[in-house]
Amino acid sequence: xxxxxxxxxxxxxxxxxxxxxxxxxxxxxxxxxxxxxxxxxxxxxxxxxxxxxxxxxxxxxxxxxxxxxxxxxxxxxxxxxxxxxxxxxxxxxxxxxxxxxxxxxxxxxxxxxxxxxxxxxxxxxxxxxxxxxxxxxxxxxxxxxxxxxxxxxxxxxxxxxxxxxxxxxxxxxxxxxxxxxxxxxxxxxxxxxxxxxxxxxxxxxxxxxxxxxxxxxxxxxxxxxxxxxxxxxxxxxxxxxxxxxxxxxxxxxxxxxxxxxxxxxxxxxxxxxxxxxxxxxxxxxxxxxxxxxxxxxxxxxxxxxxxxxxxxxxxxxxxxxxxxxxxxxxxxxxxxxxxxxxxxxxxxxxxxxxxxxxxxxxxxxxxxxxxxxxxxxxxxxxxxxxxxxxxxxxxxxxxxxxxxxxxxxxxxxxxxxxxxxxxxxxxxxxxxxxxxxxxxxxxxxxxx
Amino acid sequence: xxxxxxxxxxxxxxxxxxxxxxxxxxxxxxxxxxxxxxxxxxxxxxxxxxxxxxxxxxxxxxxxxxxxxxxxxxxxxxxxxxxxxxxxxxxxxxxxxxxxxxxxxxxxxxxxxxxxxxxxxxxxxxxxxxxxxxxxxxxxxxxxxxxxxxxxxxxxxxxxxxxxxxxxxxxxxxxxxxxxxxxxxxxxxxxxxxxxxxxxxxxxxxxxxxxxxxxxxxxxxxxx
Ligand SMILES: Cc1cc2nc3c(=O)[nH]c(=O)nc-3n(C[C@H](O)[C@H](O)[C@H](O)COP(=O)(O)O)c2cc1C
Ligand code: FES
Numbered sequence: 001x002x003x004x005x006x007x008x009x010x011x012x013x014x015x016x017x018x019x020x021x022x023x024x025x026x027x028x029x030x031x032x033x034x035x036x037x038x039x040x041x042x043x044x045x046x047x048x049x050x051x052x053x054x055x056x057x058x059x060x061x062x063x064x065x066x067x068x069x070x071x072x073x074x075x076x077x078x079x080x081x082x083x084x085x086x087x088x089x090x091x092x093x094x095x096x097x098x099x100x101x102x103x104x105x106x107x108x109x110x111x112x113x114x115x116x117x118x119x120x121x122x123x124x125x126x127x128x129x130x131x132x133x134x135x136x137x138x139x140x141x142x143x144x145x146x147x148x149x150x151x152x153x154x155x156x157x158x159x160x161x162x163x164x165x166x167x168x169x170x171x172x173x174x175x176x177x178x179x180x181x182x183x184x185x186x187x188x189x190x191x192x193x194x195x196x197x198x199x200x201x202x203x204x205x206x207x208x209x210x211x212x213x214x215x216x217x218x219x220x221x222x223x224x225x226x227x228x229x230x231x232x233x234x235x236x237x238x239x240x241x242x243x244x245x246x247x248x249x250x251x252x253x254x255x256x257x258x259x260x261x262x263x264x265x266x267x268x269x270x271x272x273x274x275x276x277x278x279x280x281x282x283x284x285x286x287x288x289x290x291x292x293x294x295x296x297x298x299x300x301x302x303x304x305x306x307x308x309x310x311x312x313x314x315x316x317x318x319x320x321x322x323x324x325x326x327x328x329x330x331x332x333x334x335x336x337x338x339x340x341x342x343x344x345x346x347x348x349x350x351x352x353x354x355x356x357x358x359x360x361x362x363x364x365x366x367x368x369x370x371x372x373x374x375x376x377x378x379x380x381x382x383x384x385x386x387x388x389x390x391x392x393x394x395x396x397x398x399x400x401x402x403x404x405x406x407x408x409x410x411x412x413x414x415x416x417x418x419x420x421x422x423x424x425x426x427x428x429x430x431x432x433x434x435x436x437x438x439x440x441x442x443x444x445x446x447x448x
Numbered sequence: 449x450x451x452x453x454x455x456x457x458x459x460x461x462x463x464x465x466x467x468x469x470x471x472x473x474x475x476x477x478x479x480x481x482x483x484x485x486x487x488x489x490x491x492x493x494x495x496x497x498x499x500x501x502x503x504x505x506x507x508x509x510x511x512x513x514x515x516x517x518x519x520x521x522x523x524x525x526x527x528x529x530x531x532x533x534x535x536x537x538x539x540x541x542x543x544x545x546x547x548x549x550x551x552x553x554x555x556x557x558x559x560x561x562x563x564x565x566x567x568x569x570x571x572x573x574x575x576x577x578x579x580x581x582x583x584x585x586x587x588x589x590x591x592x593x594x595x596x597x598x599x600x601x602x603x604x605x606x607x608x609x610x611x612x613x614x615x616x617x618x619x620x621x622x623x624x625x626x627x628x629x630x631x632x633x634x635x636x637x638x639x640x641x642x643x644x645x646x647x648x649x650x651x652x653x654x655x656x657x658x659x660x661x662x663x664x665x666x667x668x669x670x671x672x
Binding site for chain 1: 532541572593633634638
């Protein structure tokens with residue numbers, strides 16, 4: 001089956017010649033029109049639209065956005081904050097950067113609609129420290145929007161006031177985790193908080209109810225307010241509505257970002273047709289479908305999956321539709337939408353050594369299983385690629401990983417255990433072979 | 449002000465080395481005098497004390513001026529963010545923008561100004577990878593070592609950069625011209641492997657591009 005065509009809603013103007021990040025350009029393209037209409041409606045109606053839309057978070061967990069908004073504690077009398085998660089740090093993910101750099105006003109319009117719907121008076125955009133240019137672009141865009149009275153005091157001449165503030169991170173992956181992010185916003189080390197009781201919807205920023213959503217999620221809100229929740233829900237597949245941006249990197253001929261209806265494209269279509277297939281003379285070996293934390297899929301693997309209508313199907317990797325549910329059914333996840341492709345030139349031990357170096361460096365150190373476990377996994381894979389591989393290293397790695405997952409305050413524990421678990425489980429032979437040949441790799445450089 | 453010393457000193461806990469060197473110089477001088485006169489005449493030792501006092505006074509004035517500049521600058525940064533809660537990280541960004549790193553004197557002044565313990569400030573500075581405790585080189589070369597870049601050959605780029613610059617990641621060349629860094633994924637995986645030179649991102653970099661990137665950066669004005 002030929003791949004569907006891209007459905008560019010969020011990326012409608014991105015990469016369009018002549019389209020700039022200026023507000024004038026945005027206004028010429030009908031910008032802030034949706035917000036004007038939204039502000040004339042009751043906030044509850046907008047929350048209903050988002051609920052009906054079925055929108056699921058694009059930051060990693062795929063949690064229902066409408067449900068998240070309804071969980072907000074509105075009876076406490078405390079202010080409600082919105083925090084936009086622009087910490088985009090998951091290796092293999094690069095959609096938020098483009099949304100911010102090339103169409104910042106789309107994000108700001110989404111933010112203002114979200115704020116109005118949830119009676120938020122202060123919103124924060126938490127952008128990772130390594131995106132100084134993105135921070136400047138956002139600050140300028142907010143200033144422009146303020147001058148046009150889309151942001152700030154008495155928005156569009158109404159009694160409603162709401163400000164947006166850009167907060168820069170400072171180079172720590174854990175700040176992407178929502179409660180770590182909140183700690184960081186408070187000016188502290190980003191040690192994630194334990195849930196319960198610290199659900200952001202109840203006890204978030206400064207102990208006030210807080211909504212944390214990903215950049216892409218918030219951009220979708222604008223289009224939901226525009227077309228209505230029902231229309232949005234008709235895009236994509238049931239329970240996996242709308243479009244999403246897939247970021248493809250690694251060994252394909254045409255890496256890049258592509259927007260498709262969720263679940264209407266399979267991994268095979270994306271990699272072979274959209275991205276041009278493997279490089280000449282190569283074949284695909286493995287793919288990580290949702291950012292480096294997602295479990296790896298091995299080409300040649302078979303999956304027995306229960307379809308939505310109830311019947312069973314047997315799939316290969318190429319057949320898996322890219323949505324939240326079917327990827328989970330195949331033992332991995334849609335995660336952040338970062339699709340990392342590896343061809344037969346890749347040695348899986350070495351690739352895992354690189355991933356382990358990342359997680360060991362980024363563990364915040366709060367929980368012992370994660371701090372020590374990620375460190376030991378790095379030590380083992382580093383030793384392996386430096387000529388010291390042993391026959392039982394695969395099992396050893398597996399046992400360390402098994403003792404991290406599920407035993408930590410935040411999901412970083414799973415994020416660092418899953419790569420190791422899946423690499424060893426699916427490519428166990430390669431780990432054993434490595435010990436036999438004692439092949440010394442190109443040095444894999446741990447992060448400093 | 450140890451932090452303004454060349455890296456050689458700063459990195460080896462230079463303060464102590466410097467004191468030792470000064471002491472040695474002073475002892476040398478005294479020995480020379482003793483040798484010349486057989487003993488150190490009172491007039492000479494008094495004159496010496498006077499000269500040293502004058503010099504020290506001048507140093508103190510310079511230090512005082514520096515201190516007040518630091519105090520003024522810190523006040524400006526704090527005032528800019530005073531209204532925002534949880535402002536520490538943004539203030540540290542402003543300080544690092546100004547100096548290229550967070551000098552110890554400035555951190556101390558910041559602690560005073562905010563009325564928090566110095567440890568609280570260092571707890572944050574040292575956790576976040578982005579903040580530096582040492583002055584940076586005039587130029588920087590940063591290689592992305594995220595998974596996508598790794599797959600596309602970032603290890604080769606790093607090796608080439610190391611041998612071209614003669615330093616490892618985290619270090620600065622002896623002439624303080626270039627500093628080599630490694631980062632995690634910087635959101636440019638679609639054009640992997642990526643390298644950042646003086647804040648400018650380059651995609652699809654080949655090993656053979658590295659020397660040219662270094663030379664081009666050297667020709668530019670220093671980034672600060
Ligand atoms: C270790 C870790 C890192 C994360 N990093 C990010 C990130 O960089 N960006 C992001 O949007 N969400 C990230 N998340 C997910 C957030 O915790 C949170 O679920 C998300 O921002 C919610 O937004 P959404 O519902 O719109 O997806 C991370 C989660 C974990 C456990
Ligand atoms: S891995 Fe280098 S930019 Fe993402």
